[in-house]
Amino acid sequence: MNFIPGVNLVFCLSALWSSTMVGEQLSKPSFQGSPRIKEMNFSDIVNVIMKINRPLVKVNALRGIIIGDYQVHPNTICSAGHRSCLWPSSQDNNIYIPYAFQSNYKRAQRALIIAALSEFESLTCIRFKYRSREVTYLAFIDGVGCWSYVGPGTKTAQEISLQIPYCMDVGIIQHQLMHALGFYHESSRSDRDEHVEVKMENIEKGSEINFKIKKSNNLVTKYDYNSVLHFGRYTFSKSPGLPTIVPKLDPNVYLGQLMGLSETDILKINKLYECKTCGNLLTENYRYFTSPNFPNFYPDHANCKWMIRAPWHHKIVLEFDFFHIQPFLGCYRDNLKIYDGSTTRSPVLKGPVCGKMAPAVISTHHLLLIAFSSGHHKHSKGFSAKYRFGSF
Template identity: 35%
Template sequence: MALLKCTLGLLILLVVSDCSWAKKKELSVSELLWRANKDVVRTKDDPLVIDDIAYGDVTERNADECVNRGCKWEKSRDGKVYVPYVISNQYSSQERSIIERGLQSFHSDTCIRFIPRTKESAFLNIHSDKGCYTYIGRQGNAQTLSLERPGCIQHNVVQHELLHVLGFHHEQNRSDRNQHIRILWQNIEPRYWNQFYIANTLNLNTPYDYNSVMQYGRFAGSWNSEPTMVPIPDPSVKFGEATRMSRNDVIRVNRLYNC
């Protein structure tokens, strides 16, 4: 009887642990990025990173790269946009598989094709650095896409960072943000204020999307556990809970690249 009880207890523990793992896998990208980046300490030798976006210099912070310079990846004659990449050997085979699945998730619904690099000068250098971050748009060289293991190795985080690579800002930074989201600055920890500034974005005639994988959650950057963002006109609307790209995310990629 004692052996049976111990066996049953072990089975229950395994089931609970497995469910907890499954629940963790379904966290929103906003929560995953917050957990991965909140304790990162950068030095003067690190790139300038605000939230999960890297910049060449401080003057780029409030600009949309696609407005101020050519940041799009080039389209080939066959109508496809090929983005070369290299994945570091820091990752396990399982982690690499998750990253590759995120890369390939663009292939079925867009003209974007992420391909292993051969000799291209402009490519994504995917490796485990400090937190999750990358640059907005094509940089024209070996472009860092940091997916620190294990916290950043999630399908929706990979999609989120790749949308930055393709030229997209966070949804709450859209130029028309104030028509759809009210920012509660008093609840935002001061060091995160610059993460909520409006950018001069290309919205591509698409509606504001509360379900975008680029939209952060209601409590992002809060110092007091109170909301930092509230939808308008209906404050009860759910947002920032995406676990994968939305239909509008895909539409924007296709419109930006004329797929």
């Protein structure tokens, strides 16, 4: 997508910057991607998953599904960050995880799964590769319900069940991938009771095990009410309107969400797998971010990505207060690219750009990816950027 340069674009961006800003009918859902979930009367991904998995938990309990949507590998200890629960690191410090489709997913459904995988790749050192002959790999199946194993296991295909069409949602897929990477539910971490109160009297009979605290490595991160792994306020409630989990410091804090990974989810992955990454996930309105070392010169061989995610039905306005990337013919060495989506497979809005002419863009939907890279030659100060959300 290209923008016409000149006064009209500048006026449009200035005006936008200054302006202010389902029922439980799961029997016959249709595949429409992530927006389908938000139309349902749920406040969080976990609640959606548990509703979908209700028949699985009751009928197929012998499969070993526990805590609603995950299984534990035999003889695998996934507590306190045990190394047996992690996928191995490679010599380049990236984590390469093979995957395969073992069910007849349609092209659009495969594309949705790959898009969910790609967001991990954009912001962490996790890299997904299509399986060749690897013995241990992720096997996406059209099983019963939405579930995964915790951690990679040993010498086996690790199934991730994404039932068609119920589990075809980016948030649900990323929730299960977090389990596959070795994470339990955020609302079962060891310091849970310092932050929320569990209302045992409001939990439906037989579901109490879902609120059991796990011995966990919290990776020196704050308790994340917004995690894609956090229970919602009414998850496993015995009656509509009765909360099962309530924040202690502020009862009005929102629990869970529908969009996908949170900023702290990304931080935890990078800490657990010791990723050396540059960039971040940005989900709050009216934020700034800069190139590394700004306002000093940016470093050699920088490879940074920032993914901005607005609420559904919003667009993103991105501008730069300062912009100076060392120019070179065709911006071959140091450059910035802006993608109209969450991955480098998305359409390019601007780039590669360099020099002092700052780009300015408006996304066509609620996701934007900014990628910055540098070589090993003379450098400049980089950039300072700001963005806002708008429904227009």
